[in-house]
Amino acid sequence: MNLLPFLEPIRAHMERVEQRLLRASDVEFPLLRAAVQNLLRAGGKRIRPAVAILASQFYEADADKVISAAAAIEMLHTATLVHDDMIDRASTRRGYPTLNSQWSGEATVLTGDYMFAVSASLAAETDSVPVVQIFSRALMTICNGELRQLLADRQWPPTREAYEKRIYSKTASLFAASAEVGAVLSAAPTDKVALIRSYGHNLGMAFQIVDDVLDYVGDPSELGKPVGSDLSQGIVTLPALRYLEQAQGPDAEDLVKRAVQGENAAVQDAVARIIASGAVDGALEEAAEYVRKSHAALDRLPACQSRDILAQLADYVVARRT
């Protein structure tokens, strides 16, 4: 499997997570099995399971249970992507056709549901009720956030508070949960569990800000989506927020408003002006600040190889370009 280079020391664990994921999706019904396994194989960078594994290694932990938890997290994450792609009517994800572009919406919903169930089953294999609780709360937060975005979150002007809430719900909550399940499956004392969770939380906030930045300055062919796709879908992320905060006069606000209302020329114009304003660099600086907070949490944990790798992971998250 393709691993980020600094994750090589945990390659054996990561390969066991892959096997666990494939085994958990080895279901009777051939179309469902193929769909789930293709989704998993299309794969992402597996950052969440890596966080869970590394988070468990500060203190003694049962490796088998950690593998189950890491697989449960990736399954939950993939399930949410399946439903998200349907909601966004996306036709590709990670360069592969989405399930909803090939199947009916109905089948897509049910496949996502099935994956939630598999995820819960994997979480239960940890034999840890707290792990199941952390999972179910993370899923509640994710769904609540998506619903808020869908039904109530398009008010104008957009606010920083709503943005931060949204990226926590969408991304940081599951990063925090990934770190926390690793920690609670180890002999970590309560205060250290909180630090490990804080690492994951801040990492997740940085990760999503960088995602949002890449929507402005990333390579469309590598990301598989056009520049400015958030704005054109009516979503104001940190670069646009910072531009609105800094820009003087009603023209800037009017431009962004027309862009989020779907006016195509306004999207291109807004993207160019937002980049030119320095708002993208400012957003990256905010991501770096979250990374600094994640480092600060690590610094209060015992020195070990896992700590070093988590630190590299945090640096990678702001340096990445895909």
Next chain:
Amino acid sequence: MNLLPFLEPIRAHMERVEQRLLRASDVEFPLLRAAVQNLLRAGGKRIRPAVAILASQFYEADADKVISAAAAIEMLHTATLVHDDMIDRASTRRGYPTLNSQWSGEATVLTGDYMFAVSASLAAETDSVPVVQIFSRALMTICNGELRQLLADRQWPPTREAYEKRIYSKTASLFAASAEVGAVLSAAPTDKVALIRSYGHNLGMAFQIVDDVLDYVGDPSELGKPVGSDLSQGIVTLPALRYLEQAQGPDAEDLVKRAVQGENAAVQDAVARIIASGAVDGALEEAAEYVRKSHAALDRLPACQSRDILAQLADYVVARRT
């Protein structure tokens, strides 16, 4: 709350389940809270939570945990209905507008997802990993069955094997799980847990057959759907299956085939002929046979008030007309 009369002895428990359900759905986001609470209030007969409670009472059990499990089951059941209604594009359920008739498909998917998460959280409150496992497996079975029905299960001629598999996935699996979680939360020995689960399984099979029969002979105003709606949606249930098994000649097969292909006049004609053939009475006799099996399981359990109530519940399931 409205209770089936023979459930009066467990009224206090059932009211605690209601409170638990409302509390679990008391979420921050007002539109989501209102949607979930309306869905729960529209309510069904709460047969599944009643089974869980009664199943726990043969042996010593922690009542609080049983209440959480019973609430988790009803929440899971309601979540599957939310996604089902969307898939069937139903506009009413239990006489109330469905969520998908008022909201977008997207919001409906997410609300169902949220309810799955709440259900998992309630299941985890039992502090029992086996309970979470039973839940997640039941959800996997339900989703797998729905997907099979959607993608692969329309082959002709319809088979009894496929029908039995379908009603197990759709209904009996969750009835079996309801009984089993009650039992595993009590001090029931393993062989008694299996008997209690068997009660639930057979009850669920009977329940679904009666549902399928009512689609032919029920009162459309009470059921909130027209006679023959299964056939017109292409679904061949036990009455039509028995008719095909018994009827001589290609005419019968042709008629049912045209009905499931959506020919409206053929649906009305097929319903009339199926009823006239005695296939509906035969189907009810099969439901009664499942009820006899559920009684047989009860007979091997300790005599107690709960056993008597479960026996009455089994008799009710075949006698009901809504």
